[in-house]
Amino acid sequence: MTDTQWSTWEVFHQTKRGDPHEHVGSVHAPDPQMALQLARDQFARRLKCSSLWVVRTSDIVMTDYQDPTFFAQTTDKSYRDPKAFDAPEKRHP
Amino acid sequence: MAEMSEAARLTDFEARIDRGEKIEPGDWMPDAYRQNLIRMISQHAHSEIVGQLPEGKWIPYAPGFRRKLTLIAKVQDEAGHGQLLYAAAESLGKTREAMMDELLSGKAKYANVFNYPTPHWADVGVIGWLVDTAAVINQTMLAQSSYGPYGRAMRRICYEESFHIKQGYDAVLAMARGTAAQRLAAQEAIDRWWYPTLMMSGPPDSMSTHSRLALRWRIKTKSNEQVRQEFVDHIVPQIRALGLTVPDADCAFDAATGHHRYTQPDWEELKRVVSGHGPCNQERLAVRRKAHEEGRWVREALQVAS
Numbered sequence: 001m002t003d004t005q006w007s008t009w010e011v012f013h014q015t016k017r018g019d020p021h022e023h024v025g026s027v028h029a030p031d032p033q034m035a036l037q038l039a040r041d042q043f044a045r046r047l048k049c050s051s052l053w054v055v056r057t058s059d060i061v062m063t064d065y066q067d068p069t070f071f072a073q074t075t076d077k078s079y080r081d082p083k084a085f086d087a088p089e090k091r092h093p
Numbered sequence: 094m095a096e097m098s099e100a101a102r103l104t105d106f107e108a109r110i111d112r113g114e115k116i117e118p119g120d121w122m123p124d125a126y127r128q129n130l131i132r133m134i135s136q137h138a139h140s141e142i143v144g145q146l147p148e149g150k151w152i153p154y155a156p157g158f159r160r161k162l163t164l165i166a167k168v169q170d171e172a173g174h175g176q177l178l179y180a181a182a183e184s185l186g187k188t189r190e191a192m193m194d195e196l197l198s199g200k201a202k203y204a205n206v207f208n209y210p211t212p213h214w215a216d217v218g219v220i221g222w223l224v225d226t227a228a229v230i231n232q233t234m235l236a237q238s239s240y241g242p243y244g245r246a247m248r249r250i251c252y253e254e255s256f257h258i259k260q261g262y263d264a265v266l267a268m269a270r271g272t273a274a275q276r277l278a279a280q281e282a283i284d285r286w287w288y289p290t291l292m293m294s295g296p297p298d299s300m301s302t303h304s305r306l307a308l309r310w311r312i313k314t315k316s317n318e319q320v321r322q323e324f325v326d327h328i329v330p331q332i333r334a335l336g337l338t339v340p341d342a343d344c345a346f347d348a349a350t351g352h353h354r355y356t357q358p359d360w361e362e363l364k365r366v367v368s369g370h371g372p373c374n375q376e377r378l379a380v381r382r383k384a385h386e387e388g389r390w391v392r393e394a395l396q397v398a399s
Contacts, residue, residue: 005188005190006189006396008180008183008184024249025177025180025242025245025246025249026180026183026184027176027180028176028179028180028183028189030392030395030396030398030399031395031398031399034395034399038176041173042173042176042177045169045173046253062119064119065117065119065120066120066121
């Protein structure tokens, strides 16, 4: 009975202009326009939405959770952190 | 980490589960974890899809425009929940088409409750109130699932289900405050749905073949018995507050345990109903097959156009 084999599309939802688009889930659709329509019906049927993005799942390039070395910090990077400095915020009188 | 042995991978995986980490689609996972999730999530998806039918039947006859709009929205939500769950199962490598085939061929199981008839409007109210309360208790637990996409789908679904419970309770409340005939209809619906709803949380853990692994890997975090007890403790006072009766003479609050005692449903009936031999299984699948066939040209047209 299997008659189609559609792609999945990852859906990114923006609540209002200026907000980031956040990943909310995926839909199953034959093309990007249909994916957008299904994403609207699925993820924007109640709450406010100003914009949706869909991206074919197979087009997403991702890091590997199994590879801890990718994000490893080999040297001390504390100098990048404001909390690492003792200098007072306010100027001395 | 490709050189890790299978045993080391399993130890690492279980340590992650024990730390409360979420497992994501690309992660290594034991095959039994993947298969258990595919089975649970696809059954859950099928339940949402078939779950549209017992109530959908009442859309043309809903008493009043507001209740009609509400019921349409609720049934649309069920379709949406099915889609969210199919998407979560797809993230494990199972195709939508394979799941659909399993449902339509009768191979797949789905929730027992949707194989019972809805002869009265009161059934719509009682399904929203009782069945969806039991569903939300189960789904709130599943929102904590160790599999990230399942938990996230559950959180979205629970938010919408809370509206389903409220509208069902409101419909029953209207009948409980109505004429003697309306109160009787509400009571009869409760009588019809009480035991099927108790069965919905699944067989006792001693009879459940999948519970042990599902708990160990935190696919679910509570046993069937715990979920059922939570439902009974929650719903019995609500039913009585409306002046209605729980159809179980032995159902009573036990101060020693802090829980309600209740009579176990007929577990043989549950087995029959989920294995295709309930009162409405054939009717439900016939409707789904017809919809699938009649929608074929749409799928084919979309395929050609894309």
